[in-house]
Amino acid sequence: MSTEASSPSRHILLLFAHPSQARSEVNSVLFNAAKKHTAVTAVDLYAEYPDFNISIEREQQRLLEHDVIIFQFPMYWYSTPALLKEWQDLVLEYGFAYGKGGDALKGKQFLCAVSAGGREEAYQTDGFNHFTLRQLLQPLEQMASITQLTFLAPFALFGSRTAKEEHRITLHSAVWTKLLDSLAQDTLDITKARQLENLTRYFDEQDLHK
Amino acid sequence: MTGYFLQAFIYLLAAVVAVPVAKRFGLGSVLGYLIAGLIIGPVLGLVGEETNAIQHFAEFGVVMMLFLVGMELEPKALWHMKLRLLGLGGLQLLLTSAVITGIAMIAGLSWQVALTIGLIFALSSTAIVLQTFQEKGLQQTEGAKGAFSILLFQDIAVIPMLALIPLLALPELASAINETAGQNAGHGDSLVEGLPGWLYGLVIIASIVFVTVGGHYLSRPLFRFVASSGLREIFTATALMLVIGIAALMGLVGLSPALGAFLAGVVLANSEFRHELKANIEPFKGLLLGLFFITVGAGIHFATLFENWVLIISITLGVMVLKALVLFVIALLFDLKGSNRWLLTLSLAQAGEFGFVLISFAAQNNVLATDLIALLQLVVALSMFLTPGLFILFERVIMPRYMHGSGSRQHDTIDDKGSVIIAGIGRFGQIVNRLLVANDFKTVILDIRSEQVDLMRQIGTQAYFGDASKPGMLDTAGIKQASLMVIAIDDRETAVEMVKYVKLAHPELKLLVRAFDRGHSYRLRQAGADYLISETYHSALEMGAQALRSMGVHPFQAERQKHAYRDIEAQQSDVLYEAWKDDASGVRFDNNYRELFMELQQLIDDALKSDLHDNHSKRRGWTPPPKGYAEEQLKNQKD
């Protein structure tokens, strides 16, 4: 779907975690779109490690080979599904990702592509969920900070359980592809992308149809 | 013929009655045999003259015992404990025999006789003491370890003693006996009679080399050949042939058969056939030794005891006090503290079964006169009878005093991790063994296929050839100390029998068993196995999951299906087992088991299917909230 002519200069690692993909309406669409993108290495973590026996070696090697790291997951209890947590616990070792000699991830960009069942209005300080999505992702933001990753705003879809019925998925997927393009070509305004609450807004303001 | 049967029956009956009773009263089997002998001999007078002939035959049990002692002594392990052996054992033997010899000489005996008596009394009873340690759970105490070193040293020292005693022969006794025995005394079956000294030496060296080298290089191919025939009794015959052959060879060249057997035992200590050999020889040794002790008991002169009871009792007490004193000094020297010092002192204060052996050996070699023999036998026996009393003294009086405070018993370090016995080292057992060994657990591996054992040894796995379905084999493999046994053999019936036996004899031992199929696993469970794995179950599930993946099912979904299958199977297994049991025992004839089995299949099918169909999933897991839930939230938020 990439319309740009120039070949991608940067490599994107997409780590996808979804334990029940047969039921997925949103994430499977995004993941399949990403798989077709030439700059993206799309990893289905639950397919690769169905028994949770993650290969630290392989995962660290993958990290080294990429410039942008994306966690794609459905919001489960205001956090990531279990395997993605396991992945962090195993792969982000002292001396590799943080601490003395641990700057393998330094300068790489990091973002979360999240789908949440709750509506955006519910993810407000005075709303049903009491925190914004970005606030709830603070553990990951701090993880990025200590591992010297550049944390970009989450790319989030709210009300995901009815996105299909409301025909929002096609547009969301188009914006997703556009985001992957810009990341691959390094054309994103990083300062802005860091400050937003939700990366989907980035393209709302500029002209999506351009 | 009938006469022989009658004799044999009397001996066996006495043993069968007396030994278990003696054990029940904490006296140990050696004393049991002695008592049996006492009863059929001096007390009831059922047996008489022939005991002497039988005793010569039974002495072969001693040869076998030394063969087994040799096999216990891995040269490496011996080297490891050389300090303790020489220090504790050497000192005990030296001091005790020196003091007793001295006293005997003061009493007016010739130095040869005095030295023989010193050696006889310096030995303690391995059989009684080790067994008592085990029965009372004292093996791991420092005192018991010291005692063990001393006993081991004594057992080894018996060999040179047997060589030494003939040199002490008294000429006047020899001629006296020769006169009475006439021509019979001259042995006709010696090869070395009349050889010049240098040639004699050469023949002796050659035969020792033959036993050592032959034992090492010839025995293995032989055992392998015999083992591959799969005939159990031929293996037993081979083992017997080996020991008897060595005894005969040694006899021919005028050496002690016991010495030869001991040597052969040491040579075979590292062989993969070690456990199997032991298991085969052990029963013969046990019976023959038992017979030996019975004849000793039967030969005891009550008359001598009654006539000289004051003398005999005071000699016995004197010997025991002396031995205890020496031991106490050694315990002090080796810095044994508290109750351990007393344990060492009291446990080894008796004379032992090897004393009987030396006495009868010395008698044959014309070292001791007949009246002295009767006296010495009484002293040795009496001191052994008193041993349980000493242990009771230790337990009741001494231990309690050291239990609190700085008593060292609580601080004993248990360095035995508790080993695992693995029966069957085929494809199944190997994997189990790898996991255990990699985690530093000690395993003892038994297999009845000698090629398999060879193969394992080639790749550095210490496996033993042996039939794990034989109780004796399991005993030598250390089942008493083991905390776990894995049965991975590929013979259904034997596995079931093994489970039954082990659960009966060692109920606390955990049993992990490989089953073939459902029926087999139920039978094993009924026999008492603690944990069962059907050998094909998990691999088949794995293959099923792979088939699903190959057909494009998501790997995590395939994993979940596997778990679903396993869960239902586990939930139903108890119900099915009970139904099988009823069917098998004929309680019900209505095919209840079959019906339940079909039900199980249906349940599994349902569970697997429901997992596939998304939203109306009966099986839970990552079920998202219903579609309208987000709107409900917003409504709640406004309220």
Ligand SMILES: Cc1cc2nc3c(=O)[nH]c(=O)nc-3n(C[C@H](O)[C@H](O)[C@H](O)COP(=O)(O)O)c2cc1C
């Ligand atoms: C176990 C579980 C926990 C969930 N927890 C949350 C949550 O904390 N917040 C939320 O907004 N949605 C939650 N949801 C809804 C999921 O985020 C929603 O089902 C998912 O985003 C839909 O994406 P999909 O169609 O790709 O599966 C949860 C769903 C599940 C199954």
